Amino acid sequence: MGRSRDRGHDRDRDRQWDRDRGGGGGPRRPPAGPMSDEPPPIGSIHRGVVHTVKPFGVFVAIEGYRRHVLVHHSQVSEEVLLTRGDEDELKVKALEYAAPPGQRVWVKILEVSADQNQNGPGYRVHGSMRVVDQDSGADLDPTGQAAAAAAAKGGGGGRQSDDPPEVGTCHQGEVKRIEAYGVFVALQGFRKYGLVHASQVANYLEFSAEDGEAERKKAIGEVVELGQEVWVKVVEVGHDDRGPKIGCSMKLVDQADGTDLDPQNLRYRPRGEGGQGGPGGRAPVGASAGEVRGGAIDWGYLATRPDAFGSTGYDLLQDDPEEPGRPAAG
Numbered sequence: 001m002g003r004s005r006d007r008g009h010d011r012d013r014d015r016q017w018d019r020d021r022g023g024g025g026g027p028r029r030p031p032a033g034p035m036s037d038e039p040p041p042i043g044s045i046h047r048g049v050v051h052t053v054k055p056f057g058v059f060v061a062i063e064g065y066r067r068h069v070l071v072h073h074s075q076v077s078e079e080v081l082l083t084r085g086d087e088d089e090l091k092v093k094a095l096e097y098a099a100p101p102g103q104r105v106w107v108k109i110l111e112v113s114a115d116q117n118q119n120g121p122g123y124r125v126h127g128s129m130r131v132v133d134q135d136s137g138a139d140l141d142p143t144g145q146a147a148a149a150a151a152a153k154g155g156g157g158g159r160q161s162d163d164p165p166e167v168g169t170c171h172q173g174e175v176k177r178i179e180a181y182g183v184f185v186a187l188q189g190f191r192k193y194g195l196v197h198a199s200q201v202a203n204y205l206e207f208s209a210e211d212g213e214a215e216r217k218k219a220i221g222e223v224v225e226l227g228q229e230v231w232v233k234v235v236e237v238g239h240d241d242r243g244p245k246i247g248c249s250m251k252l253v254d255q256a257d258g259t260d261l262d263p264q265n266l267r268y269r270p271r272g273e274g275g276q277g278g279p280g281g282r283a284p285v286g287a288s289a290g291e292v293r294g295g296a297i298d299w300g301y302l303a304t305r306p307d308a309f310g311s312t313g314y315d316l317l318q319d320d321p322e323e324p325g326r327p328a329a330g
Helices: 007-021 088-098 145-152 213-221
Strands: 045-054 057-062 069-072 104-114 123-128 170-179 182-187 194-197 229-240 243-249
Touching: 045 088, 057 104, 069 104, 170 213, 182 229, 182 243, 194 229
Parallel strands: 069 123, 194 243
Antiparallel strands: 045 057, 045 104, 057 069, 104 123, 170 182, 170 229, 182 194, 229 243
C-alpha cells in the first residue's frame, strides 16, 4: 500500500522531521533521500508534509517522490466545507487552520493525470486526506466509493469521457498550462483539455499586435495560475487528427458561481464565422447591442415601427461596410 505499518518507525521519522525543521519555521520536504520522478501508485497511502496552501487546495510533499500531491479543498477534511462563492482569503484561512504548512499528514493517491506544462514532469498527482485516518494512516475508503462520490461532485478523480462537452455548456476545471495564446484547462469529467484563447480570459485583458509572447504570457499569468479552479463555457468544438479541439471562454461565465453570462450565445463567434480567430460571416443580430460605434450606441435592431417612440423616431445604425476580401452576407 505504500505506507509503513511500523508505528515506532513513524514516530522516529516524525522526530527527525521536527529536527530538520528546527522545531518550527516554514514548510520543509521530508528528509533528503532518493527522489523518484515517477508518480506514486494510485490507491497508495503516504506520509507527507503540507507544503503550500492555495484557495483551491493543499499541496503535500511526500517522502521519496519529487512531485507534490494536490489535495483539493473538498478532500482535506470533513470539517472544511467551502463554496464557490467564498472569498479566496477565507478559503486559505480555513485550509491553513485544518492543514497548516509544515504539518505532517497522511494522504491517499486518487488520480494521476497528464500535465501539459512543459516545465513539469508530465503528470499531476491528486490525493485525499479525508479518506485516511490522520492518526494511524489507516485507509478509511478501501473500496474507493467515497472518492468516487466526491469526484462526482467535483472533488477530484473519477472517470473521464473521451467525447467533448456540448457547445454552450459551462464546466468547472483546473488551469493546467499557460501560454502566450491562452490557457489550457482540464475540464471535470472530460479527458481532453479545453483551450481558453487569450481574448477570452478576462474582459479587461487586451493585447496589441506589438505585445510579445513573454509579455502576453506574463499578463495572463497575473489573471490565473497553475492549479487554479476556474469556470469556462464551451464556445466551439472542432476536430483534427488528434481528436476534438475544445474552445472555451472564461469571461462568459461568472467565476464565482458558474452562471452563464451569455445564455443566448450572442457574444462569441467561432473562428470560422468572423469571430476572434479569423474572418468570416457576421455575428448574430443583437450581438453588438450596447457597443459604441461612430460616436453612437448600437441598440441592435429594434423590432418595432420607427414612429413607435414619437414622431421623430430612432435611426438604426447602418451595418459596417464590407471588409476587403470578405464575402458579402446573403
